[in-house]
Amino acid sequence: MIRRYAIAMLVVLSATVTASAGADSWLSFEAEILPILNAHCLQCHGGVHQKNELDLRTHAALLIGGKSGTAVVPGKPDESLLWKKIARDEMPKTDNKVSEANKKLIRAWIEGGAKGKSKAREINLARPAMKPTDVAKLIDREIDARLSRAKIPASPRSTDAEFLRRVYLDITGKLPEAEVTKAFLGSADAEQRARLIDKLLASEEYGRHFAERWVNLFRQMSVNESEWDRDRFQGWMAEQFSSGKGWDATVREMYAVSGFLADKPQTAFYYYNADMQGKFEPKIMVGNLSQVFLGVQLQCAECHHHPFSNYKQNDFWGLAAFFSGTSTPNNPPNTRAVRDNLPKQAPKAGTQVAITIPKGEARNAGTRVRAKFLGGEEPNLDAGASFRPPLAAWLTAKDNRLFARASVNRLWAQFFARGFVNPLNDFGDHNAPSHPDLLDALAEEFVVSRFDHKHLIRSICLSDAYQRTSHIVKGNEKAEAEPLFARMASKVLTPEELYDALCVALEVPEIAPPVNPKKKPNLKGPQPPSPRSQFVKFFRNPGEVDEPTELKLGVPHVLKLMNEANFNTGGKVVERVMASAKTLEETIDGLFIAVLARPATPAERERFAAFVARQASPREAYDRVVWVLINSTGFVLNH
Amino acid sequence: MRNLEKLNRRDLVKLSAAGVMAASSSGWLLPRLAYSNEGRTERPKACIMLHMQGGMSQHHTFTVPEYRAQNDQIQTAVAGVQFCEYFPQLAARMGDICLIRGMSTGNTVHERARAMMHTGYNPNGTVVYPSVGNIASCELGVADAELPNFVSIQGGSDGDGAGAPHRSVPAYLGPRHATVPINDPARGLENLRSAIAQRPFDDGARLLDEFETELQSTRPSIAGATHQANLRRAVQLMRSDKMRAFELEREPATIRNAYGNSQFGRSLLLARRLVEAGVPFIEVTLAGWDDHGGALRSVGRRAAYMDPAIASLIDDLKQRGLFDNTLIVLMSEFGRTPHLADSGYNQTLGAGHYANAWTTFLAGGGVRGGRVIGRVDARGGAVTDRPVNVQDFLATMCHALRIDYRKEYMTREGRPMTFLTPSARPVQEAF
Known part of the structure; x- marks a missing residue:
């Protein structure tokens, strides 16, 4: 269905494509064409197979072509093998044919000169930092x-109100309290935005918020479902952020760490890269390391050469070799630590550090792969010491x-x-x-x-x-x-941000989960998780990574926000605003400021005032107003 | 203009907001886009999937190994086919059941195997895969349906379930196809009743919708449109007569008794009521099958309520003329070890995890009953005929449900995805 609409759209938009195809075509191989080849061609003409010796992964390789000669003649689609094969649906040989729209793009790109990307900019790491x-x-x-x-x-x-709410959420994960909003909106200070940014970056909430986002990411990338001493790990990270430690140092300390979890909270990082049973696995670590810290999908190369890029299986296992001696004891919990199993006697000079590709899904099982930096050298490592500090140093080096x-x-x-x-x-x-x-x-x-x-x-x-x-x-x-x-763009509040925002908006210390009257509280057993973590657990699907633009809440979540008593009684905010505001309009503004961190627009004020006037009881009417506001996108999104 | 194929749902909503596409006046444009079955005339099929969480012993259920067959097996309605003696009622209905005895799925880690049996893939941390239920919601569901198109019922916990149930996520299909969880079939959908009186609730809901529409007009976003659609669906659900499907007390006592006084029995009854009300996919999870101490006694205990409940479900669907349109699937994440020879603490039959030869069954939905597909050796440890892997198993379900498992969907990043791999083949003998 999505496709069908997309095709229908093309009828409208294809005129644009045709019109812009010409000498000054803006189409580039990397941006427009490679994604198409990626979807249709690279299975056979990529990193795993290069049928007919044809490799379509790079602009250069494409111009060289395969056994039958060059794949593309710039400016001349009808002489280009790539075009001829695709135009006639001779390629791909599967049912997964290239759509008419994409064919047009490919033709236009060749007509426009079959361009690749422009040359990269020079990098200068010797210059001083600039002023913000x-x-x-x-x-x-x-x-x-x-x-x-x-x-x-x-x-x-943006208006001041829009900026205030946005920057509070982005830097601290919290909503500004009503008093803060009023003061900010009432100020005539021309520099107040810059001052606010500085103030928020100096706050403890900044470190706490960034630490939580990062540990959430580790948790979401993890294959096991446990929280490994999370509070202390997060606390350690928060301190790194708040104190202004360089990101390179923080990452280095996480990767190079050795010792007990009880002493060094960052050892928890290794447990987030462990398997289901909490046993550290080099291959899981490398899969996550490459995605999170290098931004590349090296994990495909665990089992075979990467189909769409130049990464080879040795690149994956070369990194894994740095973790080959690393282990994480799990039981009993007080033995948790990160350590390396080093030889008892000093190894002979020149002993190679390598890992064996294990049996399983991977090709070339049993092959020994030497430790090698991604896209770099095979370093001479001291086989008698941990290999992780050298890896951490390479990972966070200035020129990486x-x-x-x-x-x-x-x-x-x-x-x-x-x-x-x-x-x-x-x-x-x-x-x-x-x-x-x-x-x-x-x-x-x-x-x-x-x-x-x-x-x-x-x-x-x-x-x-x-x-x-x-x-x-x-x-x-x-x-x-x-x-x-x-x-x-509008960003979806994370479950943690949503919970915190509800506390600020309703002016309550916590959102207590509803009590099941049938269930007797267990006073002796383990205490139930905090209201905040229960809320988060309900609102976040396990196994999914938070995506800022994708709302993952569904009907059960909406029903909870609409119908739980917590969100229907207006919280403390209604009492406070009703006690201080003099008119109906002022009350509505007060509630908007508390919940949405902005005053109502004139149209909104009118609409909400009319609503309140229609209700029998003002108190209940204002409870409804708060209910409307917290259930709106104005609340659940950061915009 | 970027690669046009990369247009995603978000782009579409923008384009519609921009007037490039005619916006639906009902405000349902966005959710509609994710359905492919508009204009369908026949009643689509439905599926009730029973997930035996923890690893169901095949030896104590539907595939008794030959060497110990003499003492605790019973003859079924089909000549030459025996069940374990705990399941007399299902044995009598073997004529409606198609057994797959050659399940060979290769993974014995609970969460991973569980995910594979739902999604077809071993979780890899890169791509998030939808479950077969999410796919069914997308392909069989009705766009404007008041009831959700995929419901997951917690059918009880009886023993060690080895972790949390698999939580299906809609992934690239979009939040519209998320599952709606029911924690207790007797209580139905939670938070369905407003905390306040009807009139002020309705007034507030109307104000909220007006407010939303205004916010959306100046700041269109896919997340906002999804939220508004969710709000409308939730309110619609609260007001809907169809919510009666969740009220088991409307069922006559004879029927309720037949399904039995157990959470599992109530779950199956609820599943049938939901099928009747048009919900295309219901999953019922019965947790507790991780029988490391030996499966014999615990399966006996579970069978006491499972056997009558599933048998009643078959009878009930038949009586209502829904059987041929409703696929019943009984599956697990893997089976259990065949023999004493295994090491460690898995010393008794059926104690350890085993994925090389285990059993699932299908019934209804056009599946041919009275069939046994696949064979295992005398020890019950190896498939000697017709092995079925995870992808083929899910392909079989899709085939029965008339779902095209090779259909291409686009992720938000423009990556084309199909539910199953091109190598997936349905088990044709089942039809």
């Missing part, structure tokens, strides 16, 4: 240039572009709902970034600022791009506008 305001200007220059090239208008600057780019992309996506590269864990020639120069410039800035998260966050939040309203203007409501950051 200058980084913000750089961001805006790049973003605005892309928008004007695409002739898409940017939405105007994968690390800096993946980190920046992830951080950007946390603020803008999408990265320059999407999915965040799929960097590669097959998946071009939307703003390649900006991504590189920010990665460079991140490195020269000593991997300072606060510096980058401050810069991002100061940019016009971040401070834009999420409201559409004519011309930027289109789908193409979204990857260009023409307006702020």
